[in-house]
Amino acid sequence: MADPLIQLRGVSVRFGRQQVLRNLDLAVEPQQTVCVIGESGCGKTVTLKLLVGLLKPTAGDVLFEGRRVSDQSETELTKMRLRMGFLFQQAALFDSLTVFENVAFGLRAKGGFTEADIRTRVRDRLTEVGLTAAAEPKMPAELSGGMRKRVGLARALALDPDVMLYDEPTTGLDPIMTDVINELILRTRGRRPVTSIVVTHELRTVHKVADRVVMLEPLARLTPDEPQVLYDGPPAGLATATDPRVREFVEGDAARRIGAEE
Amino acid sequence: MTVAPAPPKPPDPDVLPVGGPLATALVGLGDWTLFSLRAVSGMFHHSFSGREWLRVAVDIGVNSLSVVIVTGLFIGMVLAVQTYNQFHTVGLETSLGAVIHLSVVRELGPVLSSVMLAGRVGGAMAAELATMRVSEQIDALACLGVDPVKHLVAPRFLACLLMIPMLTVFADVAGLVGCTIICLHVYGIDTHHYWEHSRNYVGVWDVFVGVAKAFVLGGVMALIACHRGFHSKAGAAGVGRAATQAFVFAFVSIIVLDFVLSMFANSIHDIVWPDAKSKVM
Numbered sequence: 001m002a003d004p005l006i007q008l009r010g011v012s013v014r015f016g017r018q019q020v021l022r023n024l025d026l027a028v029e030p031q032q033t034v035c036v037i038g039e040s041g042c043g044k045t046v047t048l049k050l051l052v053g054l055l056k057p058t059a060g061d062v063l064f065e066g067r068r069v070s071d072q073s074e075t076e077l078t079k080m081r082l083r084m085g086f087l088f089q090q091a092a093l094f095d096s097l098t099v100f101e102n103v104a105f106g107l108r109a110k111g112g113f114t115e116a117d118i119r120t121r122v123r124d125r126l127t128e129v130g131l132t133a134a135a136e137p138k139m140p141a142e143l144s145g146g147m148r149k150r151v152g153l154a155r156a157l158a159l160d161p162d163v164m165l166y167d168e169p170t171t172g173l174d175p176i177m178t179d180v181i182n183e184l185i186l187r188t189r190g191r192r193p194v195t196s197i198v199v200t201h202e203l204r205t206v207h208k209v210a211d212r213v214v215m216l217e218p219l220a221r222l223t224p225d226e227p228q229v230l231y232d233g234p235p236a237g238l239a240t241a242t243d244p245r246v247r248e249f250v251e252g253d254a255a256r257r258i259g260a261e262e
Numbered sequence: 263m264t265v266a267p268a269p270p271k272p273p274d275p276d277v278l279p280v281g282g283p284l285a286t287a288l289v290g291l292g293d294w295t296l297f298s299l300r301a302v303s304g305m306f307h308h309s310f311s312g313r314e315w316l317r318v319a320v321d322i323g324v325n326s327l328s329v330v331i332v333t334g335l336f337i338g339m340v341l342a343v344q345t346y347n348q349f350h351t352v353g354l355e356t357s358l359g360a361v362i363h364l365s366v367v368r369e370l371g372p373v374l375s376s377v378m379l380a381g382r383v384g385g386a387m388a389a390e391l392a393t394m395r396v397s398e399q400i401d402a403l404a405c406l407g408v409d410p411v412k413h414l415v416a417p418r419f420l421a422c423l424l425m426i427p428m429l430t431v432f433a434d435v436a437g438l439v440g441c442t443i444i445c446l447h448v449y450g451i452d453t454h455h456y457w458e459h460s461r462n463y464v465g466v467w468d469v470f471v472g473v474a475k476a477f478v479l480g481g482v483m484a485l486i487a488c489h490r491g492f493h494s495k496a497g498a499a500g501v502g503r504a505a506t507q508a509f510v511f512a513f514v515s516i517i518v519l520d521f522v523l524s525m526f527a528n529s530i531h532d533i534v535w536p537d538a539k540s541k542v543m
Binding site: 049052053054078079081082084085086088089090092093094095096105106109110155159 | 314317393405407
């Protein structure tokens, strides 16, 4: 087994009085595609933001290539972030910039590219996500939800990251566009040796792209001694998981919960 | 390239009941200070594009000009109308210009410009940055290796530093014009004595103090507005609250700072020109 590229060791996160993650352990190997699933509020997005250093754990360690993220200087942290692409839930495109400028942003910020290089790279990335040059001058407000996600993906891929982090990449999209995004995640992995972590509610995405699935449970539904990870294994094992809470999530069955609340 | 600081850590919930609002206020003040230092350092590291600075500067400067001029003009006119009778009763109406010009140049010009821009520009800046926070654009900047504070706050801070003193000069001139129109053309005060008294009482130091105040007040207003926007809570209510807080905090700070700066300016004046007559009329 390869050394983990990304590792969470006993990580807890608390916002004020609300604890979101408790003693979470997770190790992701290079070139693995891990889907993190679970109900809203279980800490999926918080986990992604910990990995990229946007949030700091209240306790425990987040490691990238064996080094603690919290020990890194600002320069090192910036270098680490430039090796990670992040596709945000609503794409987070910069409103005041065109599609071209959005995709070129990271290249210009990093420096060392000529304008011709930038133009070529932006065109390549937009083509990679199925967009033409006609999209380049458009403003984000003119784009549909699916196009915004694709531009966000092109922007995240512009710097050829080693790690791709997807935060609910298919939420709010129609079934066709959901499949387009799933396909793009697969192609991205096929084109380059990238490690991917996909946070999602969408089981079609899980079955299509994941090598491994990790299911988290909101702490409010757990007793103090229960682990937060309900399932950690291949996607095929979800349907036959021994924990009834995993099967309920997979089947979308809330009958037991509604019965309990009544 | 550096990264953004994390949002301020709230006081420990176990300690909060002890210190309560004071602890929260101190944490907020400390965070604002660090945020401000980061923004100021961003001005010296070319952390933002000139185009972004120009866009903000035009929005603050050009688009606020008409409002500032109209306000200055009518403030000058209202002051003349409100004070004429008192001065006329004691036969000092020719000093009216001196009193109003001094008030406008030293106090009303910088304070009114800053307060008005806290509402027009500060609220908009806070709402814009809050929307960027809520829509994760600020997180996206950090992920692309850019320090969001230096990239977003530094150009707004610099634009306010330069534009608000300039707008103050326009407000001063408009106030003087408004006052002069009422005094000379409505109340018929003697032109020669009106200008003579004004020249005697309003000097370069007074103009300098007014513009220097506007420089400080504008910069503080920008930093408060940007700080509130950066730490907005989620949702439409969070953005609205950030814009409201930006105006309220900036307004209170402007009024308090104006007092402190006035005291400071008078002390400097007394040290540099100990034999000069007091400017207090």
